[in-house]
Amino acid sequence: MNLKKYTYSPAWNLLLITLGSTLFSLGAKGIVVHHNFITGGIYGTSLLLYYKTEWLSPGIWYFLLNLPLFVVGWFYISRRFFLYSLYGVVALTLTSELITLDFGIQEQIYAAVAGGIICGAGSGIVLRSLGSGGGLDIVAVILNQKFNMGFGRLYLMFNAVLFSFVITYYNADIFIASVILVFITSVSLEHILSLFNQRKVIFIVSDKNEEISKVLIHDLNQGATFLKGRGVYSGRDKLLLMAITNNIQMKRVEEAVFNIDPNALFIVENSFTVIGSSFGGRKIY
Known part of the structure; x- marks a missing residue:
């Protein structure tokens, strides 16, 4: 079941x-x-x-x-x-x-x-x-x-x-x-x-996001999504990496990111409602 x-x-x-x-x-x-x-x-x-x-x-x-x-x-x-x-x-x-x-x-x-x-x-x-x-x-x-x-x-x-x-x-x-x-x-x-619903939404800004994404997927079994962005100061197009995980996995993701790029920007937000994909369906009364 x-x-x-x-x-x-x-x-x-x-x-x-x-x-x-x-x-x-x-x-x-x-x-x-x-x-x-x-x-x-x-x-x-x-x-x-x-x-x-x-x-x-x-x-x-x-x-x-x-x-x-x-x-x-x-x-x-x-x-x-x-x-x-x-x-x-x-x-x-x-x-x-x-x-x-x-x-x-x-x-x-x-x-x-x-x-x-x-x-x-x-x-x-x-x-x-x-x-x-x-x-x-x-x-x-x-x-x-x-x-x-x-x-x-x-x-x-x-x-x-x-x-x-x-x-x-x-x-x-x-x-x-x-x-x-x-x-x-x-x-x-x-x-x-x-309880058990809290998630961490992670945004990673790095010039090495392609490399980081491979480590997340193959080594940590962590799903991720690329978001298109552009630097305001540089005007260059960038790929932002977004991942949704829990408290325990977050520290492993953090370590993997900074091992690859010590200059990466690592942003974490709390989320209590993540619906869809592998995170569970909408609660239907």
């Missing part, structure tokens, strides 16, 4: 969603609720409703708030995404209901950092699947596909409204700790999403 078929297989996606939901619930039930913190998004809204009404539970509130979002998702996103996300909501609801523990972290700042790392990692694992954990993820996917609106912008706007309510109900300490929690969650989530 090739990598693409493996990542699109139901078993792999259900495993990611289950693992991510369980990890998120561990952070939420083991740390967040014991300090009355508010996470971002729909789950944060569920916590706020639970704290203020003491009705039901965060997991049940989360399930109920997702019902209207799933109606929207059914019409605007693929059935596969809908079913995976439905499983994600059920998994998160069940794990949130079944997990009862306390990590025993007393200091608010430590709890905010630890809770953010765990919840963010759980959310990131879920989003690496072809589904989601429900909530704002459904709306975010729709807006991203229809209007190319970034996920972060929607979360920022929603959380700004949510935390305007939080600051009226809670003291400054809990409010600030919750903001720290949300920030750490987003950082942890982004790190998980970029």
